[in-house]
Amino acid sequence: xxxxxVHEVGGPEVLKLxxxxxxxxxxxxxxxxxxxxxxxxxxxYARRGFANIPASMRPEIHLPFTPGSDVSGVVxxxxxxxxxxxxxxxxxxxxxxxxxxxxxxxxxxxxxTAPVGHLARKPASVDHVAAGAVPMAGLxxxxxxxxxIGLRPGRRVLVNGAAGxxxxxxxxxxxxxxxxxxxxxxxxxxxxxxxLGVAEFxxxxxxxxxxxxxxxxxxxxxxxxxxxxxFLPVLKDGGxxxxxxxxxxxxxxxxxxxxxxxxxxxxxxxxxxxxxxELIDAGRLRVGVxxxxxxxxxxxxxERAERGHIQGKIVLRVV
Numbered sequence: 001x002x003x004x005x006v007h008e009v010g011g012p013e014v015l016k017l018x019x020x021x022x023x024x025x026x027x028x029x030x031x032x033x034x035x036x037x038x039x040x041x042x043x044x045y046a047r048r049g050f051a052n053i054p055a056s057m058r059p060e061i062h063l064p065f066t067p068g069s070d071v072s073g074v075v076x077x078x079x080x081x082x083x084x085x086x087x088x089x090x091x092x093x094x095x096x097x098x099x100x101x102x103x104x105x106x107x108x109x110x111x112x113t114a115p116v117g118h119l120a121r122k123p124a125s126v127d128h129v130a131a132g133a134v135p136m137a138g139l140x141x142x143x144x145x146x147x148x149i150g151l152r153p154g155r156r157v158l159v160n161g162a163a164g165x166x167x168x169x170x171x172x173x174x175x176x177x178x179x180x181x182x183x184x185x186x187x188x189x190x191x192x193x194x195x196l197g198v199a200e201f202x203x204x205x206x207x208x209x210x211x212x213x214x215x216x217x218x219x220x221x222x223x224x225x226x227x228x229x230x231f232l233p234v235l236k237d238g239g240x241x242x243x244x245x246x247x248x249x250x251x252x253x254x255x256x257x258x259x260x261x262x263x264x265x266x267x268x269x270x271x272x273x274x275x276x277x278e279l280i281d282a283g284r285l286r287v288g289v290x291x292x293x294x295x296x297x298x299x300x301x302x303e304r305a306e307r308g309h310i311q312g313k314i315v316l317r318v319v
Contacts, residue, residue, distance in 0.1 A: 003109035004298045007064040009049030012299035025079030025113045036132030037107035038070035039305045039314040046100045061101045068107025069097045072132035084116045093119035094135035094268045120273035123280040130287040133313035137165030138276045140266040145173040148264045153178030161222035163189035165313045168288045288312020
């Protein structure tokens with residue numbers, strides 16, 4: 001089969017399309033014929049050897065490896081003891097995350113194996129490209145909104161980076177729960193986000209949200225970074241700060257105001273994927289796809305992803 005392999009850390013050019021042996025599913029696993037695989041930040045972090053993370057905290061990477069944790073495809077074979085799925089079933093999921101490298105999902109390939117508990121039935125209302133865009137971003141947003149934050153109806157929620165992968169799902173899931181959602185993104189995403197049901201849109205290129213927004217119950221910050229603390233004024237005392245990526249949030253000031261930080265690491269979760277599929281098929285959750293590339297165009301897809309300003313997700317179409 002064909003797969004993308006990384007033999008040395010570096011830029012997008014180290015992503016090489018190669019012929020590799022077909023994997024065999026082990027006990028409790030299925031072989032998936034991959035139709036689509038999404039691009040996620042951990043994919044290019046791993047490709048670069050996690051150079052953005054302090055050396056003492058970097059996950060171990062074994063070269064060569066095939067990137068990719070998000071897949072949508074068709075069950076091609078069953079491992080020993082598997083009764084949950086049948087050959088021909090359309091499935092999607094976040095595979096073996098937070099493992100990375102060759103211990104991870106290995107989704108940039110024509111076939112991959114997956115534990116049965118990491119998969120759910122693909123939403124019937126969308127194609128494999130849209131389904132492949134969901135797993136990591138959708139599951140991150142779902143776990144944050146429902147489990148980590150425990151969002152309740154009537155809350156005021158600000159989503160920073162609302163047009164991106166996690167952001168556009170988080171904004172919709174919060175609104176679906178009955179929250180008043182304020183979306184922060186660049187102006188070119190305004191129509192997209194308003195169509196997703198946000199109550200209010202702020203173009204950060206024209207106005208500083210921290211200057212005009214107050215009394216927010218929950219901040220979901222998908223951007224983070226050294227200037228993350230600039231959003232503290234939007235939160236009410238006792239509010240909830242939920243950073244998806246690392247950032248500087250002036251912890252002493254936040255603690256003085258009773259602001260609670262709630263965050264976590266997304267993990268593979270078949271039941272969570274099933275819940276997302278149900279929302280998609282009910283028309284309550286839309287999937288944003290920024291652009292689509294072929295498997296052999298993985299280097300170009302990574303270049304596009306690392307430039308940023310994404311609307312939804314970037315997906316590799318394998319079939």
